Amino acid sequence: MVAALLGLLLPLLALGTPAHAAPTGFRVENGRxxxxxxxxxxxxxxxxxxxxYTDRVSSLAHIKAKGANTVRVVLSSGDRWTANDAADVANVVAQCKQNRLICVLEVHDTTGYGEQSGAVTLSRAADYWIGVRSALTGQEDHVVVNIGNEPYGNTNYANWTADTKAAIQKLRNAGFDHTLMVDAPNWGQDWAFTMRDNAASVFAADPDANTVFSIHMYGVFDTAAEVSDYLGRFVSARLPIVVGEFGHDHSDGNPDEDAILAVTQQLGLGYLGWSWSGNGGGVEYLDMVTSFDPALLTGWGQRLFNGANGIAATSEEAEIYSSGSGGDTTAPTAPGRPATSSVTSSSATLSWAAATDENGVTGYDVVRISGGGETAVTTTASTSAALTGLSPETSYTFAVYARDAAGNRSPRSGTVTVTTPPGGSQGSCAVAYRVTNDWPGGFQGEVVIHNTGSSAVGGWTLNWVFPGAQRITNMWGGTPVQTGSEVSVASASYTASIPATGSVTLGFTATxxxxxxxPSAFALNGALCSTA
Known part of the structure; x- marks a missing residue:
């Protein structure tokens, strides 16, 4: 059946259509x-x-090592799961490029809309893409935007056509030039043929004529005839189609994975198996590797990567990554660890040593690190950033990434922790800090506390935060208590009194x-001191 189908389709595939002018990246022509x-x-x-599994970004390198040329990456708009912000999306794209993979990025919060509790509309997904556009602009030759995963369940799915057209046009009006991918309704399987029968009008609604259709093949596609018929109709109509998800088994039936692999190979169509690792909810058997370990291929992983018509035998790397293609895939070096200055109860300034890149660094992304994740704070073209909106008496950890003109993102810089002092007026004090001696793994420091007020200070506590990994081992002039990077020093009997316009000195050794x-800021008895 497949051979007969090809005999009918190949003459159609040979027909040409006019090329689009000056493509900026991926494009669709004649259904390809x-x-x-x-x-x-x-x-x-x-x-x-x-x-x-945001901590498993190293999986992209493992996926590439198995022979893949593409990875479809699950993201969240924040409606059902924790949002992947622009900084995170930019990092995913950079990691895809570093590993010479094409990135298909999808929003998962639309899954089963109309039937699944909490699922959101394609319009909402489009809003998410617009919100992270800064991470995608200029990546049209490396990224395909899959607007929303399985955007209707089995309820009200007839609305898929109008909603999909509107989402495409919303993104085009917002300036997206990327190839867009749209999933079928009916939990992606299109058993009612809504996508199949309306694909031509959806494609025509894209002013860029640059939309690809994605069918998910699970229990609905349990025979070779069903696989061949569905995909063949798209090829015959010269409409672009990929199998965006499929497996070797599923709770709704037993898909014919051999037919899916054979027919897509014979028709020259793309496929993306589900999924690398981390499945739950009773479908753990769809893991390709166990516990994200690339050395532990499951039976499904072995079939997809190394079997007939599988990835290892049929995958060809994108030409953008080939030598001489002009694609810049080299990331900048990491910026220097940020230093802090001008710390107040609500603001701080970070500065860092510049990163380097053979084609030039175009900007820096400042991120806040919390709970093992990252949140974008600001972007800047310079090597410093003024941070505002901080809360008093709060510790923040920041780091910086560099970007180049191709959108490659550097490794993360070292981190710096900023602890803001209490709010209120400036204290009548100034503090001078210096390193008086150092050696491998340790140093000696000095802290001079100046009383800039008109009356004596009788008894004091001085607080600061080390921005590095310093640990005090001995101190004279005060008694230290250090918790992590935070230091609190109580006066000794002979330094307790600081006369007006006078000063006292502390000395210490540390590793x-x-x-x-x-340190960038000191507080004396809870009041912020200036730095001398």
């Missing part, structure tokens, strides 16, 4: 997905559940394993 160079690109890859940046 092409790179900007005109190279025919056939996706061979897997899905990776990034939004639930350090991670550089020796100085």
């Amino acid at each position: 997905l092409l790179e900007a160079s005109g190279n025919d690109f056939v996706m061979r890859g897997v899905n990776h559940a990034h939004t639930w 350090t394993t991670d550089g020796n940046p100085g």
Whole structure:
């Protein structure tokens, strides 16, 4: 049946259509997905559940090592799971590029809309993409935007056509030039043929004529005839189609994975298996590797990567990554660890040593680190950033990434912790801090407390935060208590009184394993001191 189908379809595939002028990246022509160079690109890859496993970004390198040329990355708009912000999306794209993978990025919060509690509309998904556009602009030759995963369940799915057209146009009006991918309704399986029968009008609604359709093949597609008929109709109509998800088994039936792999290979269509690792809810058997370990291929993983018509045998790397193609995939070096200055109860300034890149660094992303995750704070073209809106008596940890003109993102800089002092007026004090001696793994420091007021200070406590990994081992002039990087020093009997316009001096020795940046702020008896 497949051979007969090909005999009918190949003459149609040979027909040409006018090329789009000056493509900026992937584009669709005559039902085929092409790179900007005109190279025919056939996706061979897997899905990776990034939004639930943001600490597993190294999986992209493992997926590439198995032979994939594409990865479909699960993201969240924040409506059902923790949002993947622009900084995180930019990092995913950078990691895809570093590993020479094409990124298909999808929003998962739309899954089963109309039937699944909490699912959101395609319009809401489009709003998310607009919100993270800064991470995607300029990446049209490396990124395909899959607007929303399985955007209708089995309820009200007839609305899929109008909603999909509107979402496409919303993104185009917002300036997106990327190839867009749209999933079928009916939990992605289109058993009612809503996408199949309306695909031509949806494609025509895209002013860029640059939309690819995605069918998810599980229990509905349990025979070779069903697989061939569905995909063949798209090829015959010269409409671009990929199998965006499929497995070797499923709770709703037993998909014919051999037919899916054979037919997509024979028709030159892309496929993306579900999924690398981390499945739950009774479908753990869809893991390709156990516990994200690339050395532990499951039976499904072995079939998809190494079996007939599988990834290892059929995948071809995107031409953008080939030598001489002009694609810049080299990330900048990491910026220097930020130093802090001008710390107040509500603001601080960070500065860092510049990163380097053979084609030039275009900007820096400042991120806040909390609970193992990252939140974008600001972007800047310079090597410093003024941070506002901080809360008094709060510790913040920041780091910086560099970006180049191709959108490659550097490794993360070292981190710096800023602890803001209490709110209120400036205290009548100034503090001078210096390193008086150092040696491998340690140093000696000095702190001079100046009383700038008109009356004596009788008894005091001085607080500061080390921005590095310094640990005090001995002190004279005061009694220290250190918790992590936070230091609180109580006066000794002979330093307790600081006369008006007078000063006292503390000395200490400390160890350090991670550089020796100085504290940026000091508080005396809870009031912020100036730095002398």
